[in-house]
Amino acid sequence: MTPAAPRRAVVLGGNRIPFARSDSAYKKASNQDMLTAALDGLVERFGLAGERLGDVVAGAVLKHSRDFNLTRECVLGSRLAPETPAYDIQQACGTGLEAAILVANKIALGQIEAGVAGGVDTTSDAPLALNEDLRSILLDANREKSVQGRLRQLLRVRPQQLAPAIPRNEEPRTGLSMGEHQARTAAEWGITREAQDELAMRSHQNLAAAYERGFQDDLVTPYLGLERDQNLRPDSSIEKLAKLKPVFGGADGTMTAGNSTPLSDGAAVALLASEEWAKQRGLTPLATFVDAETAAVDYVNGREGLLMAPAYAVPRLLERNGLTLQDFDLYEIHEAFASQVLSTLAAWEDPVFCTQRLGRSEPLGAIDRSKLNVNGSSLAAGHPFAATGGRIVAALAKALHERGGGRGLISICAAGGQGVVAILEA
Amino acid sequence: MDRYTQLVNTPIGKTVAKQVGLPKPVPLKRHTPGAPVVDGRVLLGGAPGGRLAQSLAQVLADAGAEVSTPLRPDLRAAAAEAGLDAAPWTPQASVDHRYAALVFDATGITESAQLDELHAFFHPTIRKVARCGRAIVLGTPPESARKPAEAVAQRALEGFTRAIGKEIGRGATVQLVYVEPGAEDQLAGTVRFFLSPRSAFVSAQVVRIGKEGGKVPSDFDWERPLAGKVALVTGASRGIGAAIASTLARDGAHVVGLDVPALEEDLKAVAAGIGGSALALDITDADAPRAIASYLRREHRGVDVVVHNAGITRDRTLGRMDADRWNAVIAVNLSSIERITDALIEGGRKAVLNEGGRIVCVSSISGIAGNAGQTNYATSKAGVIGIVNAYAPELARRGATINAVAPGFIETQMTAKVPLAIREAGRRMSSLWQGGLPVDVAEAIAWFASPATGGVNGNVVRVCGQSLLGA
Numbered sequence: 001m002t003p004a005a006p007r008r009a010v011v012l013g014g015n016r017i018p019f020a021r022s023d024s025a026y027k028k029a030s031n032q033d034m035l036t037a038a039l040d041g042l043v044e045r046f047g048l049a050g051e052r053l054g055d056v057v058a059g060a061v062l063k064h065s066r067d068f069n070l071t072r073e074c075v076l077g078s079r080l081a082p083e084t085p086a087y088d089i090q091q092a093c094g095t096g097l098e099a100a101i102l103v104a105n106k107i108a109l110g111q112i113e114a115g116v117a118g119g120v121d122t123t124s125d126a127p128l129a130l131n132e133d134l135r136s137i138l139l140d141a142n143r144e145k146s147v148q149g150r151l152r153q154l155l156r157v158r159p160q161q162l163a164p165a166i167p168r169n170e171e172p173r174t175g176l177s178m179g180e181h182q183a184r185t186a187a188e189w190g191i192t193r194e195a196q197d198e199l200a201m202r203s204h205q206n207l208a209a210a211y212e213r214g215f216q217d218d219l220v221t222p223y224l225g226l227e228r229d230q231n232l233r234p235d236s237s238i239e240k241l242a243k244l245k246p247v248f249g250g251a252d253g254t255m256t257a258g259n260s261t262p263l264s265d266g267a268a269v270a271l272l273a274s275e276e277w278a279k280q281r282g283l284t285p286l287a288t289f290v291d292a293e294t295a296a297v298d299y300v301n302g303r304e305g306l307l308m309a310p311a312y313a314v315p316r317l318l319e320r321n322g323l324t325l326q327d328f329d330l331y332e333i334h335e336a337f338a339s340q341v342l343s344t345l346a347a348w349e350d351p352v353f354c355t356q357r358l359g360r361s362e363p364l365g366a367i368d369r370s371k372l373n374v375n376g377s378s379l380a381a382g383h384p385f386a387a388t389g390g391r392i393v394a395a396l397a398k399a400l401h402e403r404g405g406g407r408g409l410i411s412i413c414a415a416g417g418q419g420v421v422a423i424l425e426a
Numbered sequence: 427m428d429r430y431t432q433l434v435n436t437p438i439g440k441t442v443a444k445q446v447g448l449p450k451p452v453p454l455k456r457h458t459p460g461a462p463v464v465d466g467r468v469l470l471g472g473a474p475g476g477r478l479a480q481s482l483a484q485v486l487a488d489a490g491a492e493v494s495t496p497l498r499p500d501l502r503a504a505a506a507e508a509g510l511d512a513a514p515w516t517p518q519a520s521v522d523h524r525y526a527a528l529v530f531d532a533t534g535i536t537e538s539a540q541l542d543e544l545h546a547f548f549h550p551t552i553r554k555v556a557r558c559g560r561a562i563v564l565g566t567p568p569e570s571a572r573k574p575a576e577a578v579a580q581r582a583l584e585g586f587t588r589a590i591g592k593e594i595g596r597g598a599t600v601q602l603v604y605v606e607p608g609a610e611d612q613l614a615g616t617v618r619f620f621l622s623p624r625s626a627f628v629s630a631q632v633v634r635i636g637k638e639g640g641k642v643p644s645d646f647d648w649e650r651p652l653a654g655k656v657a658l659v660t661g662a663s664r665g666i667g668a669a670i671a672s673t674l675a676r677d678g679a680h681v682v683g684l685d686v687p688a689l690e691e692d693l694k695a696v697a698a699g700i701g702g703s704a705l706a707l708d709i710t711d712a713d714a715p716r717a718i719a720s721y722l723r724r725e726h727r728g729v730d731v732v733v734h735n736a737g738i739t740r741d742r743t744l745g746r747m748d749a750d751r752w753n754a755v756i757a758v759n760l761s762s763i764e765r766i767t768d769a770l771i772e773g774g775r776k777a778v779l780n781e782g783g784r785i786v787c788v789s790s791i792s793g794i795a796g797n798a799g800q801t802n803y804a805t806s807k808a809g810v811i812g813i814v815n816a817y818a819p820e821l822a823r824r825g826a827t828i829n830a831v832a833p834g835f836i837e838t839q840m841t842a843k844v845p846l847a848i849r850e851a852g853r854r855m856s857s858l859w860q861g862g863l864p865v866d867v868a869e870a871i872a873w874f875a876s877p878a879t880g881g882v883n884g885n886v887v888r889v890c891g892q893s894l895l896g897a
């Protein structure tokens with residue numbers, strides 16, 4: 001038997017909860033609470049109560065060990081049919097988009113008809129690990145058979161061992177935070193403070209406008225008193241952004257709290273399906289999930305910047321699809337840091353990067369900046385790591401559909417020197 | 427390394443030297459066969475509108491250098507074209523490494539106001555130069571400028587590089603290379619020399635590359651540039667001459683060493699050590715030019731490289747100097763060079779000096795600056811510069827070149843005879859705070875001798891660590 005030829009996977013829409021700033025509106029909400037809420041909002045919007053879907057794929061970057069089966073637990077807590085299978089994945093900030101790739105691929109191969117892809121993260125209810133010494137004492141005590149034996153082990157505990165090991169936002173192999181890594185890349189590519197602040201301001205203005213005109217109405221469901229993303233500052237201005245002190249790259253650094261994403265909490269999911277499945281339910285496909293690519297770079301040996309992998313992934317994706325960088329109507333380049341977006345664009349315009357590192361004969365060239373992140377991105381919305389992919393897939397699919405067709409590019413950088421990119425088309 | 431350099435580089439010596447403000451000479455890195463041209467990252471910049479970025483990028487690529495360039499489209503395109511995976515550089519980039527070399531194409535500077543390009547490039551980078559690093563500025567010879575304003579701006583470069591030489595410290599050197607329009611493809615030999623540890627003791631020099639040189643073949647063997655060539659080195663039995671002989675042999679040449687009959691045993695030992703031959707005669711003998719010419723024709727069917735190194739000193743202040751002392755020095759250091767050169771180039775195309783030949787003379791900073799007690803010597807060594815100037819056009823016509831090195835204080839038997847106080851002063855009165863080694867002079871001569879530097883003609887280059895004398 002020959003397997004069926006691949007078919008189209010389409011994006012039908014999405015749902016997310018507003019993103020909150022760390023230790024604020026969602027400080028008591030767990031990953032499971034938030035992902036279940038986002039899932040139930042999707043069920044509500046698309047009438048999926050009691051439906052058995054092919055897969056729900058999601059993940060969280062910061063995850064409690066008790067959440068080993070987070071997504072499946074959320075499905076069981078949602079109004080989807082309990083017969084809906086689910087699994088967790090984790091690819092840092094690329095988690096949400098990688099989940100969408102997996103769901104789209106199974107749909108394309110005819111293995112499932114419909115699925116949900118998404119992610120969730122909390123930096124407020126973050127898992128704390130036990131101090132390593134305390135952990136080994138407790139394990140030793142646990143192995144003792146007698147009460148005295150256990151007591152003897154527990155008496156080894158010293159006060160300083162009670163301090164928890166807090167998860168750190170740093171690359172294990174370099175000991176540098178992501179921001180410090182990006183500060184180097186930004187300096188290398190000559191990304192100015194002004195250009196970063198300008199990009200940040202546009203992000204706030206674009207997201208505010210998207211809320212104003214109702215664009216977010218069928219993408220976001222209010223949660224725990226929040227109706228809009230808590231980080232959004234519609235009145236953000238160049239003057240205000242210019243006042244902030246650099247937080248990365250030392251005293252002369254260009255990266256501030258205003259042009260870097262804040263720690264945030266939230267969840268987002270997107271619904272993907274085959275065209276037949278959508279038709280049967282009278283649902284309108286917003287965009288086709290055309291193709292995707294994941295790349296990784298050697299940032300450890302300083303060969304390449306930590307967050308530069310999308311600069312490699314996109315050209316490979318373009319090549320495979322016979323497209324140029326200019327063949328897009330909308331670009332969604334995740335704003336981990338304004339300078340990450342700008343470094344990536346600078347690299348694509350650079351003859352050395354494009355010929356020597358990408359092996360092309362000429363640069364990819366510049367993009368029309370008016371097509372970039374037109375409904376705002378992570379600088380304004382916030383960036384609960386694994387939730388960002390779901391937010392972008394749903395919002396881009398909707399924007400393409402809204403403009404009556406077109407092609408969109410998604411680019412997301414991730415910790416560990418990775419990048420996940422995809423093409424949507426309507 | 428001399429005693430002082432050794433001492434101030436011990437932990438105690440370092441502390442003492444720092445506290446009493448003594449100069450601290452850095453042990454200079456020198457070339458070892460097989461080592462890369464440049465060990466570390468090179469920053470290649472230039473003023474907008476320059477004409478050398480492309481060929482410099484190619485030279486750096488061929489040399490296997492790691493390169494960074496400013497993010498300017500012309501420089502990035504030049505790097506890409508040369509196949510260089512050049513890292514982008516911007517002034518705000520907080521580099522945690524040091525640059526092995528800063529290379530700057532200043533040919534785009536056509537008026538004095540644009541000299542700010544020098545400031546823009548070197549101000550953020552000059553303190554990031556590695557130990558024994560290099561700074562090279564390339565310009566247009568003022569005499570080839572199209573307008574007076576350009577000539578002025580280009581002439582100004584010389585003050586800049588000489589001043590950097592005195593600031594840069596840590597064993598680093600700086601040079602100015604004037605490239606005649608049309609000679610853009612002749613940079614390789616000279617830029618490689620100045621980038622590499624071969625030019626360890628050469629600093630604050632001005633070199634002109636003319637367009638007569640001819641392109642260097644792409645399969646040129648940079649490890650053995652003189653393979654198949656015959657080189658005559660006078661005064662080869664010891665000191666600088668012995669170093670020249672072994673350096674040219676290392677570069678592939680068959681060396682004919684020449685020295686006075688009294689030193690024949692030493693000379694034979696040097697020749698045997700490098701697979702060369704020995705020719706014992708006194709260059710001041712009336713018959714010497716003819717004897718040398720016929721030996722070279724008979725044994726080697728000509729000669730490719732001639733190094734006039736033999737020289738003597740007979741120091742006295744002029745009032746105390748007898749005529750013998752005067753005459754001996756002029757005869758050995760100057761007249762014999764003229765006579766031998768004439769004998770080797772006579773006969774047009776049938777001359778003993780082969781087509782594309784190289785003549786290199788050894789002058790001295792005494793001949794540039796003058797030196798008390800050395801009226802005879804200074805006269806002879808200034809005359810050597812005169813030989814270079816006078817013969818260069820004729821040699822250019824036969825695709826050959828003539829150049830001179832002017833050594834400063836070099837550690838040899840000759841300088842070991844100088845009284846201690848004067849010797850110490852001679853060593854320390856330079857930007858590198860130390861004397862040079864015979865091999866430093868030899869490496870400069872090997873650069874002039876290379877088939878890759880045909881455009882370098884009529885130059886006098888000091889090998890003096892930017893000595894304060896006559897600078």
Ligand SMILES: NC(=O)c1ccc[n+]([C@@H]2O[C@H](COP(=O)([O-])OP(=O)(O)OC[C@H]3O[C@@H](n4cnc5c(N)ncnc54)[C@H](O)[C@@H]3O)[C@@H](O)[C@H]2O)c1
Pocket residue numbers: 660661662663664665666667684685686689707708709710734735736737738758788789790791832833834835836837838839840841
């Ligand atoms: N050592 C320095 O600091 C220094 C500085 C400037 C210039 N120089 C020049 O470098 C050259 C080499 O100097 P060095 O320090 O090695 O001196 P050196 O005295 O050690 O060597 C000179 C060699 O030339 C030979 N020579 C002298 N007269 C000769 C003759 N009539 N015929 C054939 N050979 C003869 C000598 O026998 C000797 O082997 C000389 O021209 C000298 O003037 C040296």
